[in-house]
Each structure stands twice: as structure tokens, then as C-alpha cells.
Amino acid sequence: MGILACPVCVIQLTMDEERGAEIIEGSLYCEKCSCNYPITGTIPNLLSSEVQESSV
Numbered sequence: 001m002g003i004l005a006c007p008v009c010v011i012q013l014t015m016d017e018e019r020g021a022e023i024i025e026g027s028l029y030c031e032k033c034s035c036n037y038p039i040t041g042t043i044p045n046l047l048s049s050e051v052q053e054s055s056v
């Protein structure tokens with residue numbers, strides 16, 4: 001698993017979960033824009049952040 005970056009800020013996301021061999025569920029947090037990205041079934045969902053600003 002590589003380093004995950006915020007699609008908005010393009011900085012490394014902070015893992016909000018216990019360290020393990022593999023991330024199954026948890027969330028990634030961006031310190032810059034305060035977004036939380038959910039991880040579901042080891043797949044980080046970077047497209048559905050919980051912050052709603054401008055809809056494209």
C-alpha cells in the first residue's frame with residue numbers, strides 16, 4: 001500500500017486507525033482541509049469526502 005494523498009491538497013493523509021498489516025476499515029484525515037476520507041474494504045474512498053464545498 002502506497003502513500004495516499006488528499007486529492008484536493010495533494011499532501012499525505014493521516015491514517016486514523018491502528019497500524020496493522022492491512023487497513024480494512026478506518027479513515028484518512030487531511031490536516032490541511034480537515035477532510036475525512038472513509039476506507040471501506042481496504043479501498044480508500046478519496047472521491048467522497050465528508051466536506052461539501054463546491055459541487056462540480
Ligand SMILES: [Zn+2]
Pocket residue numbers: 006007008009010030031032033034035
Ligand atoms: Zn486536503
